[in-house]
Amino acid sequence: MLELFVYGIVLGSIISLGAIGLTLIYGILRFGNFAHGDLMTAGAYIALFFVTGPLKWVGIPDNMFGPFSFGWRIVVAFPFSMLAVGGIAILLDRILYQTLRNKEAGRVTLSMSALGASFIVRMGVLIIWGPDYKFYKPGLIRPALVLPAGIKIRPDQILILIVVAVLVIAVHLFLKKSRMGKAMRATSDNMELARLSGIEIQKVIYYTWGIGGALAAAAGVLYGIDVQVHPGMGWNFLIPLFAAAILGGLGNVYGALAGGLIIGVVQQMSTAVLLPTYKPAVAFIIMIVLLLIRPQGIFGRSSR
């Protein structure tokens, strides 16, 4: 049981990264980005591209190091993937969502177009890389560490938790300390007043997509390191992402963090009694129950 809890925290931390981006985008643009899971997929595959392509060509070694079960190339590929997906998200806004906003499209239209964008991204991945499961570093997985109290955890997973913590703290500092971060929170609070204060809303929107996309890429790569990559991975994450964001109160960044961890743990613990195949269903049930009894989420939007 304790082991499932630990795996749940690892899975949950990955869900949190995606859910934070989802909730940031919702806070500013007020629509559910159904393409968010596939931005994770895009991130995972762009990293795979770097690992098997450019980084190999320039001769970066890919030997495993320390206690980890991955090579140096994925470490180098990680920030490139975040940058690239941040850019893709901004580009999607530029050519798709911005056009729709200018035509005063409603939030349902925006969500549906995001769903369309998600298919484009996923099918693009499928066409380029095929449907197979892939690893960043094929080969044996290094043994798990046994911590006190008999908790087994792989060194990779410890690193994943550390990377997520660093990214979450970075987002926190950005939102609390930087001028643009404060403008993002202000715009999320009251877009018209933000305009009346001279804040350039479009710039805030680009930052939001950039950060949301980069976090999604990070989540995708970390999942790829923990498990493996395949074209449907992000799509399978979509329900847990939404469940986590709603649980935390849409628009609430810290709520999304907590929501992600809760969903991850509950999903993983459910495998003690249910087949693992039902994991997505567990998230779905949590989401439905939540929407019925407490649609504003546990933490609410105003509790930031």
Next chain:
Amino acid sequence: MDSTDNHILKVENVTVGYSKIDILHDVDLLLRKGEIVSIIGPNGAGKSTLLKTIIGLLNPRKGSVYLQNRDITGEKPERLVRQGISYVPQVFNIFPSLTIQENLEMGAFTRTDDFSGRMKEIYELFPVLGERRNQRVGNLSGGQRQMVAMGRALMLDPHVLLLDEPSAGLAPKFVSMIFERIIDINKTGVSLILVEQNAREALNMAHRGYVLATGRNVLDGEAKALLANEEVGRLYLGG
């Protein structure tokens, strides 16, 4: 009206509305440097709509708005605030999840210089804001929120401040306090347009007043004259 007049803001023949329905019809308004001008009139007269048109949230179908003799008709609010007009909406005029200090910082968003001096002046104007600068605005009382809203709008050192019903929904002790602060702000050289339900108070503190009804100019003149006017008294000041 001659253009050599010392007006800072001029609204000329403005007709404006939402989608197909016009709210204002051929409305004129003049704000001279250093003045407080109060706009009074019954609910639905278009008083708030006039402010929204000046700040660029609404585009007039006809007519023009001038700021210091420059045509600003149809300019976007995010550009106008850089040219010295600030606006405090009646509702949704604060960032509730931000602290007081962050609200003021957002008011100064377009400033690239050091605005700490300006922030200090605003804390002097509203001392309670300085004491609570790190509190979230969403937790403050109505009167304190109104102070934050005005403080935010003042961060850019505007020449013109537009206030939409600053006393609405406030406890009586805050109403007189807010009105006193408005006079203080005016004394620092800011010209103000004030929209108020509280018509008598609004005229008492104003230099001049405009009466709007069903989207049209009904009367305008010296505030004292309007207060003394029998018809204004009967129709708009509650007898």
